[in-house]
Amino acid sequence: MALQVGIVGLPNVGKSTLFNALTSAKAEAANYPFCTIDPNVGVVTVPDPRMDKIVGFVKPQSTVPTTMEFVDIAGIVKGASQGEGLGNQFLSHIRSTDAIVHVVRCFDDPNIIHVSGSVDPVRDMEIINTELMLADLDSAEKRVKRVEKTAKTGTDKKIKMEYEVARKVVEALGKGLPARSVAMDDQELPYLKEMHLLTAKPQLYAMNVSDADFAAGGNDWTKSVEKRAAEEGNTTILICSAMEAEIAQLPKEERKDFLDALGAEEPGLNRLIREAYKLLGLQTYFTAGEKEVRAWTIRAGTKAPQAAGVIHTDFERGFIRAETYHCEDLFALKSEQAVKDAGKYRVEGKEYIVKDGDVLFFRFNV
Numbered sequence: 001m002a003l004q005v006g007i008v009g010l011p012n013v014g015k016s017t018l019f020n021a022l023t024s025a026k027a028e029a030a031n032y033p034f035c036t037i038d039p040n041v042g043v044v045t046v047p048d049p050r051m052d053k054i055v056g057f058v059k060p061q062s063t064v065p066t067t068m069e070f071v072d073i074a075g076i077v078k079g080a081s082q083g084e085g086l087g088n089q090f091l092s093h094i095r096s097t098d099a100i101v102h103v104v105r106c107f108d109d110p111n112i113i114h115v116s117g118s119v120d121p122v123r124d125m126e127i128i129n130t131e132l133m134l135a136d137l138d139s140a141e142k143r144v145k146r147v148e149k150t151a152k153t154g155t156d157k158k159i160k161m162e163y164e165v166a167r168k169v170v171e172a173l174g175k176g177l178p179a180r181s182v183a184m185d186d187q188e189l190p191y192l193k194e195m196h197l198l199t200a201k202p203q204l205y206a207m208n209v210s211d212a213d214f215a216a217g218g219n220d221w222t223k224s225v226e227k228r229a230a231e232e233g234n235t236t237i238l239i240c241s242a243m244e245a246e247i248a249q250l251p252k253e254e255r256k257d258f259l260d261a262l263g264a265e266e267p268g269l270n271r272l273i274r275e276a277y278k279l280l281g282l283q284t285y286f287t288a289g290e291k292e293v294r295a296w297t298i299r300a301g302t303k304a305p306q307a308a309g310v311i312h313t314d315f316e317r318g319f320i321r322a323e324t325y326h327c328e329d330l331f332a333l334k335s336e337q338a339v340k341d342a343g344k345y346r347v348e349g350k351e352y353i354v355k356d357g358d359v360l361f362f363r364f365n366v
Contacts, residue, residue, distance in 0.1 A: 003297070004041075004069040005276045006097035007206075010124050011074075011115045013105040014208040014241035016040075019072035021244035022269055040072040046277055047270040048284060050327050050357060051295055057330055058288045066284055066295040068277060071097055094132075095196045099279050100203045101272070102128060103241075106221035107210045121225050125205070129178070132198040137173040140166050143195065165191040173199070181233075202279045205229050205236045206272060214240035215262070237268075237275050244269050283356035286327060287311070288336075304352040308362045318366035322348045327357045 007015045023042025045065045055063055073093045094100065104121045105114065116123065143166040150156065151163035165188050172182045178199030184192050192200060205225055213219045218226075218238055229236045247255055247267050259266065284295050285307060298307050309316030329344040330336065339345050354360070 003099075003280055003282070004071050004097040005099045005101055005280075006071045006073050006094045006201075007101050007103060008073050008094060009103035009128060010105070012112055013103045013124070015103045016072055017241040017245050018103060018206065018208070018239065019070060021241060021248040022070050022273070024248050042070050042072075043067050044070060044273060046273055046284070046295070046297075047266070048295060050284075050331075051286065051293065053331055054286055054288055054327055054359070055293050057335060058290070058293055060288070060290055060293045062292050064292060064294040066297045068273070068280075068297075070101075070276075094198050094201075098201065099276060100198075100201050101206050101276060102203055103206045103208055104225055106207045106219060106225065107213065109210075119221065121207070121221050122228050125225065125228060129199070133173050133176065133178060136179055136197045136199050137170065139197065140169040140173060140179075140195065144170055161188065162191050164188070166195070169195070169197065178232075202281075203234050204275055204279050205234060206239045207236055208239055208241050211240050211243045214238060214243060214268070235275065235279070237272055239268050239272060283354075285354050285356070285358045285360050287361065288359050289361075298354060300356070302354050303350065304348055304354055304360075304362075305350050307354045307360065308364065311362070314366045315362050315364050318364040319350060320363040320365055322352060322354075323361040323363065324348055324352075324354075324358050326355065327359055330359065 007019055009015050019040060019042065022044050045067055048065065051063065051065060071093065102125070104124055105119060106121050108119050116127075144163065147159050147163045147166070151160045154160075165184070168182050168184075169179050169192070172179065179192065179195075179197040180200050180202065182192070207218070207222045207225050209219060209222060213222070222236075222238060226236050244267060247258055248269070250258055255267070281300050282297050283300050284297060287294050287296065296307070296310050298310055304322040305316045305319040308319050308322070323345065324347075325336070325339045325345045329339050329342070333339050333342055333344070336345070
């Protein structure tokens, strides 16, 4: 399940620095707008302490964690939806992603130019969100115009549904509301999805602060961002891109000492990755044996046959049953045999909804 999260924001807010820290890649981080012209894509491991614990009990020959992709997209400026900066080129890069991490500058540094001349994170949020909505409005209005006549005079139910969905989106965007705010039923959602709207994607605000403000838990700017995000129904996370980039460059054996000095259990990036994972409505199940312990990504609410299909389509096609227990039972009882002896090892059928943290073994026949 190759899922992408786009990192967006105004120029010089710390996007590329954050991306570099996430992927330990070398995307150019320069003190001027548009230093990142092509989107940089990095695959990152989703940190999951449960997997380390499972490995400790099972002792497999190999381990395979689950991953997700982050895309560093060049800075968007006011007027991007009309082609300002490198406008539409950058917006098209966002359309291919599944969710958005919106980096907001909540630090002041006279050595780093702010494209608007001053630090005002709420203003910056409004600039980016407005550009995304204007781009979506243009796209949705074109969709309405294209199908309106056929929808009103014809009998094709799909065209009528496409028209109604596009019309609802235009109405919401015209009121300054993102596409994700439009209530859609199960029949309408596929039509919304195929429009690839920027504001239909789930969004997380990453509040980029100085190391001092990170240690203090934020500042007045982050409070204003949290307030605005709450009004929008979005979540926030506090991050210090510069510090995370520094941690990422340290040898692994030195990272713990650095984190201990900060009084932190793990890098802030781990929280960001997990929040992005949750933002997409994802969860993890495990397969565990002597040869391999592996984490698999599924959407919350996935039934056992479809979860099996993530491994191989034959597993779904020939699904018979799933044998399962929860990883927490393994942690408490210390071995799979003890889990079985305690009656925690279960057999589940086609209607079983897989839970986050399940350890599964599939029986199938094709």
